[in-house]
Amino acid sequence: MQLSSDLADGERRGAEDEDLEPTEQSLERISYLAAAKPPPDQTTTTTSFEFVRKLGYGSFGTVDEVLHPGTKTHFARKSIRASLHQSPPALAQARREVIALCSLRHVHIVGVVAYYTLEDQFSIIMSPVAQGNLSEYMLNDCSAPLIKSSNLSKWIGCLTSAVSYMHEKSWQHLDIKPSNVLVTGDHVMLSDFGGALLVDGSQPKISMESSCAVTPMYCAPELV
Incomplete structure (x- = not known):
């Protein structure tokens, strides 16, 4: 829901x-x-x-x-x-x-x-001005106020929603990774769209060469 x-x-x-x-x-x-x-x-x-x-x-x-x-x-x-x-x-x-x-x-x-x-x-x-990013969130000590493990499962739906919407608008982020997910309270937001591409059927296949912002460790296998 x-x-x-x-x-x-x-x-x-x-x-x-x-x-x-x-x-x-x-x-x-x-x-x-x-x-x-x-x-x-x-x-x-x-x-x-x-x-x-x-x-x-x-x-x-x-x-x-x-x-x-x-x-x-x-x-x-x-x-x-x-x-x-x-x-x-x-x-x-x-x-x-x-x-x-x-x-x-x-x-x-x-x-x-x-x-x-x-x-x-x-x-x-x-x-907004975020409190941190998802990478910092996951590395924080579990006793820190920012950490709420129950948020992690909820955020999967939140981020899937954002990516689905973005793809419907023909945009591909191409660099989704924990450090590009901002955390504010129990809210998450995708950020850092410097490598994003507006794609359609007439454009060539996306590759690492076509996006300088791709992070190899996190990019889709077909881009490697």
Whole structure:
């Protein structure tokens, strides 16, 4: 029942937000999406996101927790570390992630609130700010407050719901692994869509060469 409910909710959100898909031209300017809850004011500038703390590092950039003072809402900000002109693969992945997440609206997929270029750095503002990821969750001591073994079986349905919805929208994540599953309380969300591909019958077979974000240890056998 939970699986059907989650999938239906994801389909509803996707239908409501189809008009929010960005184009390549729109990615260079600041854009706020209606998906934010509550949304930042349309007149807000990028400087209104205040740095709170460093959350981590990715293959091409950093992830910070930021605060939007107008709404007192905390978000996660993923930024490309190097110059956009020096790291075209990183910029391509960031753009792909924005396009994917703007076309996917599901309770178990992270949401994009804003994206912008500032001082030669491309940033994506996302919600929510997670407590950790599934890899950390599984490695934690069982006495830690975050650990609830009963969640693990429930999360299988949640993540299956998200993947099913994503595939119905013709997107393939290609890098699903514990560290790309965010955990907040008893809620999980798929994240890190930098290697995601929009596929249809006219495209060639997906391979490791066609997706630079594939993690060999976790990828499907046919991609190896």
